Amino acid sequence: MVKGGTSILSENIWKDALKYFAGGVNSPVRAAVKPSPFYSLSGKGAYIYTEDNKRYIDYVLGYGPLILGHENEYVKNKVIEQIEKGWIFGTPSKSEVELAKKITSHMNSVEKIRFVNSGTEATMNAIRLARGFTKREKILKFNGNYHGAHDYALIDAGSAATEFGVPDSEGIPKEVLNTVVICEYNDLNCVEKKLKTEEIAGVIVEPVMGNMGVVPPNENFLKGLRELTRTYNSLLIFDEVITGFRLSLAGAQGYYGVSADITTLGKIIGGGFPIGAIGGKREIIDMFTPSGKVFNAGTFNANPVSMTAGLATIEVLERENVIEKTVSVAKSIAEELDNIPVPHVINRVQNMFQIFFGVSKVTNATEAKKANKDQYIKFHINMLNNGVFIPPSQYESIFTSLAHYDDYVINETIDAIKKSRSGI
Numbered sequence: 001m002v003k004g005g006t007s008i009l010s011e012n013i014w015k016d017a018l019k020y021f022a023g024g025v026n027s028p029v030r031a032a033v034k035p036s037p038f039y040s041l042s043g044k045g046a047y048i049y050t051e052d053n054k055r056y057i058d059y060v061l062g063y064g065p066l067i068l069g070h071e072n073e074y075v076k077n078k079v080i081e082q083i084e085k086g087w088i089f090g091t092p093s094k095s096e097v098e099l100a101k102k103i104t105s106h107m108n109s110v111e112k113i114r115f116v117n118s119g120t121e122a123t124m125n126a127i128r129l130a131r132g133f134t135k136r137e138k139i140l141k142f143n144g145n146y147h148g149a150h151d152y153a154l155i156d157a158g159s160a161a162t163e164f165g166v167p168d169s170e171g172i173p174k175e176v177l178n179t180v181v182i183c184e185y186n187d188l189n190c191v192e193k194k195l196k197t198e199e200i201a202g203v204i205v206e207p208v209m210g211n212m213g214v215v216p217p218n219e220n221f222l223k224g225l226r227e228l229t230r231t232y233n234s235l236l237i238f239d240e241v242i243t244g245f246r247l248s249l250a251g252a253q254g255y256y257g258v259s260a261d262i263t264t265l266g267k268i269i270g271g272g273f274p275i276g277a278i279g280g281k282r283e284i285i286d287m288f289t290p291s292g293k294v295f296n297a298g299t300f301n302a303n304p305v306s307m308t309a310g311l312a313t314i315e316v317l318e319r320e321n322v323i324e325k326t327v328s329v330a331k332s333i334a335e336e337l338d339n340i341p342v343p344h345v346i347n348r349v350q351n352m353f354q355i356f357f358g359v360s361k362v363t364n365a366t367e368a369k370k371a372n373k374d375q376y377i378k379f380h381i382n383m384l385n386n387g388v389f390i391p392p393s394q395y396e397s398i399f400t401s402l403a404h405y406d407d408y409v410i411n412e413t414i415d416a417i418k419k420s421r422s423g424i
Ligand SMILES: Cc1ncc(COP(=O)(O)O)c(C=O)c1O
Pocket: 063, 117, 118, 119, 120, 121, 123, 146, 147, 148, 149, 206, 210, 211, 239, 240, 241, 242, 266, 267, 275
């Protein structure tokens, strides 16, 4: 097994992939790995192993779900047990009730849930629900917030939408664009003005921005959103697809002490299998079909494998002080990054963080875009060459997992950072 370096076999697969997939991939951020993506073969703990027999310490972690690291034994065994019994029934299964009980026990504002298959579906349905509930049409979102890949979210979106220079996607009807109102993150004045002058069904927000790098909310931002949405009878939607069960067991809401009307979840609650969820107050979630008239359905909704993996993951989070451990790793790594002798700023909230070169503060998407992306990419490549996989894009977050809570992994990472800082 070799640490980092070039990847001949992956390069051959990549040549084939370019023939079959737009840009060679099935989700754009994967094409951002330079000079070309490596092809993963397996994962164990903090490590990814590639088709080329290379090993990387993984700080991408499937873009968030793997808070326990790769192939956690407990989760794996529960999933195998489930698979031996079957994996889709087209009927309810007990696992969905167990996962719902678990999530609602941790998140006060979530009394009822609808399970779907991705964060994208979660926010799409949350928006539909807010419109159905308030009988209003407009949605307020923030510049650089990413809520997945559907029409109502791809306006001034972060993540790959910014990385590839298309924060407004082509193919979205004007009528849809006109229903989305944009403010800069952390700008409560803008939110108040829009809520006052437009009939807004809901304000959707990443409570910590994780899709423009990491951008924390200012001290009063989330509380301010809570108050303003109440005043103007609009719903507050927290998109906790990244932050749910990451910042705390009660998500960003627990961490900041602000509760939402609707919460979207994904990533961690599926333990690495496809999932999304819309949660909220009973009277809001009850508007979904069949008890209400806001339509949602799905062949794979609440599929037992994702339910089982999610439940097992949350059990480990509860039992093993996982969040505390991931935060302690994140602190050590962020401190070492801070020693890089090139002007930069590091934004970190708990176990998610990112470095921005060439700027002294990043409090919103406009400031994030001023960071020196070229320096970030050089750093990313240097890190890969030294055996560490951090996000290939400035506009993603570095994550830590339970498996990184290991002196050997931490020291190896620190060593890689030291070797990677020249030439950026
Ligand atoms: C905050 C947020 N919301 C929604 C999504 C979309 O989730 P998915 O990729 O599962 O559709 C993401 C994905 O990264 C996200 O970070």
